Structures are given as structure tokens and as C-alpha cells.
Amino acid sequence: MRSVADTASGERIPRSVKFLVSGGLGAGKTSFVGSVSEITPLRTEERLSETGEAIDDLSHIEDKRTTTVALDFGRITLASDLVLYLFGTPGQSRFWYMWNDLAVGALGAVVLIDTRRFDVSFAAIDFFEHRGIPFIIAVNRFPDSEPYTAEEIRTALELDPEIPIMTDCSALEFESCREALMVLQEHVMRRVAAEAALVDAVGQRE
Numbered sequence: 001m002r003s004v005a006d007t008a009s010g011e012r013i014p015r016s017v018k019f020l021v022s023g024g025l026g027a028g029k030t031s032f033v034g035s036v037s038e039i040t041p042l043r044t045e046e047r048l049s050e051t052g053e054a055i056d057d058l059s060h061i062e063d064k065r066t067t068t069v070a071l072d073f074g075r076i077t078l079a080s081d082l083v084l085y086l087f088g089t090p091g092q093s094r095f096w097y098m099w100n101d102l103a104v105g106a107l108g109a110v111v112l113i114d115t116r117r118f119d120v121s122f123a124a125i126d127f128f129e130h131r132g133i134p135f136i137i138a139v140n141r142f143p144d145s146e147p148y149t150a151e152e153i154r155t156a157l158e159l160d161p162e163i164p165i166m167t168d169c170s171a172l173e174f175e176s177c178r179e180a181l182m183v184l185q186e187h188v189m190r191r192v193a194a195e196a197a198l199v200d201a202v203g204q205r206e
């Protein structure tokens with residue numbers, strides 16, 4: 001994260017932070033980045049191929065015609081001193097090798113969940129847990145999805161108690177996506193503060 005700095009002219013440079021928007025196939029990642037971005041988002045959509053259809057579960061998303069083959073990219077100024085660069089991950093399992101590159105330098109992730117298909121979410125959750133990248137869960141509410149409480153979702157996804165869960169996100173609405181990013185930003189700040197306190201405590205013991 002670049003820190004806020006004053007230039008020679010006295011102009012303040014906002015911090016720029018990289019966040020990922022991730023989740024299972026068809027969870028709404030491209031929609032999320034497109035809804036919240038203040039610049040025209042970069043998309044890499046291609047027709048869903050038969051090769052992928054044979055591997056990935058398309059139940060509940062039978063109408064899906066295209067998929068992200070590399071990444072989505074967008075930007076939002078969350079506050080006058082904070083600009084977020086958003087990278088959406090591809091959904092099909094044959095493009096998951098991209099995730100490692102996309103995760104370089106990322107400070108956090110929104111993991112979008114489609115509660116009609118909890119099972120496709122585990123790969124994203126495992127990915128961020130194993131790399132120690134802070135993430136939040138945002139349930140993208142599709143019209144035919146059951147409402148679940150945060151605790152039901154926490155249990156279904158076996159999430160640690162400190163991971164924030166937003167139960168009613170809409171990847172199609174700017175305000176909802178912005179709120180999810182604010183929840184993630186606060187979560188990242190709490191993690192940074194907790195880690196700094198731990199380093200202090202260890203330093204004092206030595």
C-alpha cells in the first residue's frame with residue numbers, strides 16, 4: 001500500500017490499494033467490478049466453451065453464455081485519500097492458474113457467494129486462507145436464492161468467527177458493492193492493527 005504523501009506542490013497523493021473480487025463460476029464478479037468502477041471496466045469475456053462446460057457445474061446458471069477468461073479490472077475512489085484497484089478473477093477452473101498472478105500485491109478480497117451453489121465457493125476461500133490474504137464474504141442475492149443468516153453461512157462455509165459476512169449484497173448495484181468494499185477495507189485495517197500489536201508484543205518480550 002502506498003502511503004499518503006505530500007508532493008513538492010503540497011498536493012496529497014492518495015493511497016492506492018489492490019483488492020480482488022473473487023468467488024465461484026458465475027457468482028457475479030464481473031458484474032460487481034462493472035457496477036462499482038468509476039472507469040470503464042476492462043473485461044475479458046469469451047463464450048463459454050464446451051470444454052469448460054464438461055468440467056464446471058452450470059446448474060442454476062444454465063443461461064450463462066460468456067465467462068471471464070483472464071481478469072476484470074476497475075477502479076474506485078473510496079475516500080479522498082484511498083483509491084482501490086479492483087481485479088476480478090476468472091471463474092472456470094481451467095483459468096485458475098491466473099489467480100496466483102492476480103493475487104500478487106493484493107491486500108484483500110471480496111469473495112462473492114451464490115447460496116444456490118455453496119460448493120463452488122470453497123476454492124476461493126481456500127485460496128485466500130492459504131495465502132493469509134484477508135477476505136470478506138458477500139452473498140450475491142439471486143432472485144431464486146434462499147435467504148440465509150450470517151451464522152448459517154459461516155457454518156456452511158466453515159468460516160472463522162472474525163471473517164465479516166455481508167448477507168445481502170447485489171453485484172448489480174453500485175452502493176451495495178461500495179459497501180462491501182468498505183467492509184473489506186475495515187477488515188484489512190483491523191488485521192493490520194492486530195498484526196502490528198503482535199509484533200510489538202513479541203518485540204517487548206525479547
Ligand SMILES: Nc1nc2c(ncn2[C@@H]2O[C@H](COP(=O)(O)OP(=O)(O)OP(=O)(O)O)[C@@H](O)[C@H]2O)c(=O)[nH]1
Nearest residue numbers: 025026027028029030031067068091143170171172
Ligand atoms: N439477479 C441478479 N443477477 C446477477 C447478479 N449478479 C450477477 N448476476 C447475473 O449473473 C450472471 C453472471 O454474472 P457475472 O458477473 O458474469 O459472473 P462472474 O462471476 O463474473 O462469472 P465468471 O466470470 O464466468 O465466473 C450475469 O447474467 C449477471 O447479470 C445479482 O446480484 N442479481
Ligand SMILES: [Mg+2]
Nearest residue numbers: 029030067068
Ligand atoms: Mg466474470
